[in-house]
Amino acid sequence: YALTGTRDTPCNGDTQHLFRSRDLAAWEYVDRFYESDRRWTSGKDDCSCPDFFELGSKRILLHYCHHHPHGSRYYLGRFEDQRFYPEAFDRINWPGGNLHAPRTMLDEKGRRILFANLNEGRSMNACVASGWMGVLSLPVIISLAPDRNTICYEPVPELQAFRQDLAQRQEVGIGTDMEIPLPEARGDCLELDLEMEPRGASEFGLKVRCAPDGSEETLVSFTLEPPTIQIDFQKASLRDDLTYHQDPRIQAAPFDLKQGDCVKLRIFLDRSVLEVFAGDQRYLVQRIFPTHPDGLDVKLYSRGGPTYVRRLRAWQMGGMIVTPDHDIRPKESG
Structure with missing residues (x-):
């Protein structure tokens, strides 16, 4: 399966489209993966860099929006018949912040670990002059909060080795x-x-x-x-x-x-x-x-x-x- 992040028809906001393939060469279009009902996002929002996974009793669609106020955010909801139904929304990155395009992995301990690219903050000319650009965040454990409408964040305990x-x-x-x-x-x-x-x-x-x-x-x-x-x-x-x-x-x-x-x-x-x-x-x-x-x-x-x-x-x-x-x-x- 594959998701494509995009905007819906004009002014209808963010959406995803679901495709499937048996050989990763020929792809079949399934349907819209979800539709935004405009409760939380604007008509110009997109849903880029999607990461969809199970978190506790919910499913989460982690993504990035390029429209102002741009940033990383997520939907929590349910997954039924190859379709996602958002029930809650929150931001990770808030206006002015540098968290970009978060990704997650499930480690051998069953922890869901989030990493993110951190936007530079420097101009491209400054990056070129310095000879480097780009940095990743710390690894962060995310979990479903007791209210089941938000997520919790915790730095991985392995960082204590650097103290x-x-x-x-x-x-x-x-x-x-x-x-x-x-x-x-x-x-x-x-x-x-x-x-x-x-x-x-x-x-x-x-x-x-x-x-x-x-x-x-x-x-x-x-x-x-x-x-x-x-x-x-x-x-x-x-x-x-x-x-x-x-x-x-x-x-x-x-x-x-x-x-x-x-x-x-x-x-x-x-x-x-x-x-x-x-x-x-x-x-x-x-x-x-x-x-x-x-x-x-x-x-x-x-x-x-x-x-x-x-x-x-x-x-x-x-x-x-x-x-x-x-x-x-x-x-x-x-």
């Missing part, structure tokens, strides 16, 4: 409109793991890749009105050749949160790549390109009221090597 030099704090209070530097967590290749609780704050979170003079910084934060998880990259870079300047420079996704809730936040920073896991509800990715050579500071912050940090753990993340038998192993520290 080095643990630094941690507990029971940290952040005052209203205050920042707390974390000198023990400086770096451009980090894993950060936090449990935070707003106690009157309207926005709270972390700043990463902060320049000493304040010229560059990227904010990862929760907001309460409306409740969101967001990456604010308005000051991420002083470069003038970044194509994401054309997009909103705050990537924000809805998040279930209210005052007093304890939220978990995991951040993976790998130089120009920032990957954020907000509990298991949201997974956001952003390319950032700081220019300041000493832009390595990390800071906690709270706005509009105080925030309590129950726990903070930070690791420097090591690189990896590929052995002659193609086994991937963490580099030894030092």
Whole structure:
């Protein structure tokens, strides 16, 4: 079987067409695989790079849309008589983000692992001049949420093999409109793991890749009105050749949160790549390109009221090597 991503007749939006073959040479058209009823998507949307598979008790159609607001998203639904019936929809990539054309695999442990191409953010001329372009996301485990209308995201536990030099704090209070530097967590290749609780704050979170003079910084934060998880990259870079300047420079996704809730936040920073896991509800990715050579500071912050940090753990993340038998192993520290 094969799916072709396309648009339907004018203004009828995204659809897929199902084909089948016995020899992969001669193909027979079966039917439309699904029809969009316009509840979630616009008449100009397409359904590119489809990946269709079973997830728990549901079927999921993972895909990418090129129409603004473009990005990666999915339908959840049922599959009957060679036809898919979408019952729920959500985005993975939100306007301004860099997650593109996700694909999945089922590993030997039965886990559904998602990988995605991350859009550059740099202009083509900048990529050519640098001699490279393109990077993949971390491997992410996806599963069906208890409500069966959304999916959960979790970085694969194998990433823990790259952790080095643990630094941690507990029971940290952040005052209203205050920042707390974390000198023990400086770096451009980090894993950060936090449990935070707003106690009157309207926005709270972390700043990463902060320049000493304040010229560059990227904010990862929760907001309460409306409740969101967001990456604010308005000051991420002083470069003038970044194509994401054309997009909103705050990537924000809805998040279930209210005052007093304890939220978990995991951040993976790998130089120009920032990957954020907000509990298991949201997974956001952003390319950032700081220019300041000493832009390595990390800071906690709270706005509009105080925030309590129950726990903070930070690791420097090591690189990896590929052995002659193609086994991937963490580099030894030092």
